[in-house]
């Protein structure tokens with residue numbers, strides 16, 4: 477298959493970055509199509525760790541075209557920082573290989589200020605956002621007051637729009653949120669530098685992708701976040717402000733429906749989430765702490781400890797249905813080593829009734845009780861295994877049960893953070 481989308485099937489941090497980096501070896505173009513620097517995708521290559529937030533996780537393979545599509549919201553200062561850091565580490569040498577859609581919206585300092593001030597005021601019922609201004613930036617896009625990279629082409633007109641926005645946002649910050657206003661003059665100066673640094677990357681990325689697909693090139697779409705953080709299909713309002721599934725590829729990259737051959741769902745062998753909101757299979761106590769430490773479950777964007785839970789196949793079926801998944805890449809199986817027994821959530825119970833799908837009314841996720849199936853664990857170190865046959869029988873049984881209950885075949889299994897610590901059953905680009 478030639479065009480593949482990687483999507484998160486839980487609450488993010490499933491290991492999308494690692495799998496995108498692995499698949500990028502076979503791709504010509506790697507594309508981000510939604511989200512912003514609230515994403516944090518970790519890659520471990522030759523013992524070196526990289527965290528990518530806006531630059532596609534194909535950037536560590538020389539010669540690949542990396543595209544940041546129109547559906548993303550881009551903090552230009554964060555992007556420049558990321559580009560500089562990658563260049564410092566000897567990557568992204570050819571500026572011609574990074575393309576940024578001129579239709580992408582910019583995250584401005586006032587978006588960050590609003591995001592943080594709102595969260596502070598919400599107190600206990602805060603969403604637990606990353607504080608990077610993502611929600612406010614998408615709001616402005618929808619209300620048609622957003623600033624796009626395209627606007628930088630006429631700096632005088634851009635400055636006028638920016639100053640008008642700052643006037644409105646400062647009223648909101650001061651009068652409603654009781655927060656500090658931002659300085660228009662400072663932002664204008666920052667944006668002058670942004671214009672100098674980023675103009676070279678701008679282009680029509682929809683046309684670029686259409687041409688690449690027509691030429692038979694392989695294109696890899698890199699989803700951010702996960703289906704349960706999707707603005708429509710997640711645990712609203714404890715979600716992010718974009719669609720995070722495969723359907724977002726079309727609008728967010730400017731690619732026609734029908735041009736996507738395959739969706740690969742990324743799922744962790746257990747479940748995590750950062751921030752507030754319902755989490756039916758959440759575990760508390762010592763076991764959660766063990767998994768948090770063994771799995772290094774601390775947010776890569778904000779350093780917050782991730783909440784931990786058992787694998788939830790109700791949510792897996794939800795994600796599979798919404799995305800039409802061809803296969804699953806299950807990561808972090810190695811982290812479950814030594815835990816016995818293992819539990820898989822197979823359904824929910826609510827007021828004496830069993831539900832194998834999320835009960836109608838997403839708010840009910842706060843109230844459901846998980847129904848678990850227990851499976852035996854294993855003790856053997858599996859980090860060096862590179863085929864299913866080398867895994868202990870109980871690890872294979874766990875994988876089979878997850879795949880069976882999720883209704884999706886297994887394509888890959890992660891047994892360590894490094895690029896090569898992966899059992900590849902079927903590579904979608906070679907299928």
Ligand code: GDP
Pocket residue numbers: 484488489490491492493494515516517518519520701771772776806807808809810811889890891892893894897
């Ligand atoms: P993403 O946001 O979906 O790309 O995931 P993150 O990078 O935020 O979080 C996944 C974490 O798990 C990162 O620290 C990865 O290096 C690590 N990781 C990915 N796959 C595996 C795996 O199979 N085993 C282990 N032990 N770690 C993994």
Ligand code: IMO
Pocket residue numbers: 484487488489490514515516517603604605606607608609610611699700701702705714715716717749750751752
């Ligand atoms: P990756 O791509 C995990 C969560 C935040 C918060 C909610 C809203 O690395 O999987 P936002 O700043 O987006 O308005 O915050 O969404 N969130 C993520 N959690 N991984 C992510 O991205 C996330 N992106 C957003 O923690 O609960």
Ligand code: MG
Pocket residue numbers: 488489490515516517518776
């Ligand atoms: Mg992440």
